[in-house]
Amino acid sequence: MYEIIEGFVEAIRLIVTLDPDVMAIAARSVIISLTATVLATLFAVPLGAAIYFGTFRGRKGLINLIQTLYALPTVVVGLLIFLLISRVGPFGSLRLLFTPTAMVIAQTVLILPIMTGLTISALSGVDPVLRDTLRSLGATRLQFLVNIMKEARFAILAAVAIGFGRAISEVGAAILVGGNIMASSFASSTRVLTTAISLETSMGNISESIALGIVLLIIALGVNLAITTVQHR
Amino acid sequence: MQRRTLFAVAAVMVALLLICGCTGTTSDPTPAEKQQLRIATTTSLYDTKLLERLTPIFEEEYNAEVLIVSAGTGKAIEYGQRGDVDVLMVHDRVREDAFLADGYGVNRRVFAYNYFVIVGPESDPAGIKGMQPEAAFTAIREKGMAGTPGVVFVSRGDNSGTHSKEKAIWKGAGFNYSADVQGSGDWYQEAGTGMGATLEMANEKQAYTLSDIGTYLAYKGDLDLVTLVDEGDILLNIYCAMQINPAKYPDINSTVAKDWVNFMISDDVQKEIASFGVDQYGRPLFYAAQDDWEKIGVPQAEVKDPIA
Incomplete structure (x- = not known):
């Protein structure tokens, strides 16, 4: 119990004093996961819309597959990306392994299914009356699409928030393709909040771990507040 | 109609893919002038913070940036075999011998033991x-x-x-x-x-x-x-550093890798290793290998001779 209290006190000290190491790790986490979320959004929303509006064979199966991939373990994604970008892998010449770019790629792949699936759900949740109204008013295909998407935007925003949450909280892929490197320059380092927590805990530095955990939650809170604000506007 | 929408969506996605591809390369974090050295190390050298002590000295001296991935010896050897790092720092003579014999590693030098x-x-x-x-x-x-x-x-x-x-x-x-x-x-x-x-x-x-x-x-x-x-x-526990064979992976950073291995057996670093941890633990965490090659049963060349 004493350990936990001590951890919290240390955590508050590290956060209040803006400890440079902790801040750099937190900033790196946000940059990597936010980039991954933006990339995944750019793929997932159009893809989700295409699947939702599309009529093609195997559509149901595809949706099932996407939903199954919600449970994709982060280490499996990490392993897959590792094998692809390791030097002997097909993209080895790009030398991406152990770089932040590799982590962005892995996190993008990781959250793509859940964001695509939730986009489909968001569109399915649109009131059918709106669809009928739009059709009966003779909306063009584009007008139809724009209006449905507009109606579903809050639910799509929620999908983005969930994607970001999964990206910033995962550790399996980050450690496999990033390597948890603490280099002298910010851009070459791949230590993020989750991998740092994992390392600090294994080294017995419990208070640092708690501090980093609290920082992670503060970031999540900030993102949620931002999204709620947008939703209520 | 349907088909055209799908086509439009597909076109947008391809465009996005291209954009992402471009931004991906521009954000590539490789500093222009600094050489990057990637090391896969056994956890003991990392967890004791020995490498944390040595890397700034090396970075200063050689204008390089050292990227350290801390893993067990088994994993480190795996990274080495795949050519994902430039240098290995491990402590398993038997598997090192196999690694060298298979042509993945060259220029093994023993720098410490405990x-x-x-x-x-x-x-x-x-x-x-x-x-x-x-x-x-x-x-x-x-x-x-x-x-x-x-x-x-x-x-x-x-x-x-x-x-x-x-x-x-x-x-x-x-x-x-x-x-x-x-x-x-x-x-x-x-x-x-x-x-x-x-x-x-x-x-x-x-x-x-x-x-x-x-x-x-x-x-x-x-x-x-x-x-x-x-x-x-x-x-007995013997630590070595070795280069990944540039003949196997030609684009490996072999110059700076060689510098690192030579750095580890240099007089200054050997002194640093011998005294590391004394102030904190009252005794050294590692012994310098330099003068003890006979005692630990490794060839003198592996301890003394810098890589040419």
């Missing part, structure tokens, strides 16, 4: 204190198999150098590791993690474990485990 220790709870329920390592392992296994309360052995279980050493001790004690030890009962537990984490786990369970002395000393303040066995030839 000893493994068997640590455990002060109460020592298996009564191994002061035994030879092989006899101690036999006693732990015997008591563990008999279900003596409190007799648990936590193994690294991760194919690391320490795990290899543990297997060698079991073998030396006359046991077949996979048949007689692994999975032979609740007394033997595999952690599957680094040295520090394994020590934490052994501490939590008040169990026995095999550790390199460096990591044990670095963690000692947080542990209730004591050294029970620290004498026996088999406990």
Whole structure:
């Protein structure tokens, strides 16, 4: 119990004093996961819309597959990306392994299914009356699409928030393709909040771990507040 | 209509893919002038913070940036085989020999050594204190198999150098590791993690474990485990650095890799290693290999001769 209290006190000290190491790790986490979320959004929303509006064979199966991939373990994604970008892998010449770019790629792949699936759900949740109204008013295909998407935007925003949450909280892929490197320059380092927590805990530095955990939650809170604000506007 | 929409969506996605591709390359974090050196290291050199002490000196001297991936020796060797790093720093002579023989590594240099220790709870329920390592392992296994309360052995279980050493001790004690030890009962537990984490786990369970002395000393303040066995030839622990073979992976950073290996056996760094940890732990965590090649049984060239 004493350990936990001590951890919290240390955590508050590290956060209040803006400890440079902790801040750099937190900033790196946000940059990597936010980039991954933006990339995944750019793929997932159009893809989700295409699947939702599309009529093609195997559509149901595809949706099932996407939903199954919600449970994709982060280490499996990490392993897959590792094998692809390791030097002997097909993209080895790009030398991406152990770089932040590799982590962005892995996190993008990781959250793509859940964001695509939730986009489909968001569109399915649109009131059918709106669809009928739009059709009966003779909306063009584009007008139809724009209006449905507009109606579903809050639910799509929620999908983005969930994607970001999964990206910033995962550790399996980050450690496999990033390597948890603490280099002298910010851009070459791949230590993020989750991998740092994992390392600090294994080294017995419990208070640092708690501090980093609290920082992670503060970031999540900030993102949620931002999204709620947008939703209520 | 349907088809056209789909086509439009597909077109947008391709466009996005291209944009992402471009931004991906521009954000590539490679500093222009600095050479990057990638090292895969055994956890003990990292967890003791020895490398944290040495890298800034190297970076300053060679205008390089050192990127360290800390893994067990097994994983480090895997990274080396795949050409994902430029230098390996490991401690498993047998597997190193195989790695060199297979042509993956070149220019091995030994820079430090210390000893493994068997640590455990002060109460020592298996009564191994002061035994030879092989006899101690036999006693732990015997008591563990008999279900003596409190007799648990936590193994690294991760194919690391320490795990290899543990297997060698079991073998030396006359046991077949996979048949007689692994999975032979609740007394033997595999952690599957680094040295520090394994020590934490052994501490939590008040169990026995095999550790390199460096990591044990670095963690000692947080542990209730004591050294029970620290004498026996088999406990010798030799650390080396080697280059990944540039003939195998031509675009590897072999110049700076060579600089690193030579740096590790340089007089200054050898002095640094010999004194590392003395102020904090009252004794060194590692011994410099420089003048002790005979004692630890490695060729003089591996300790003394810089790579040309």
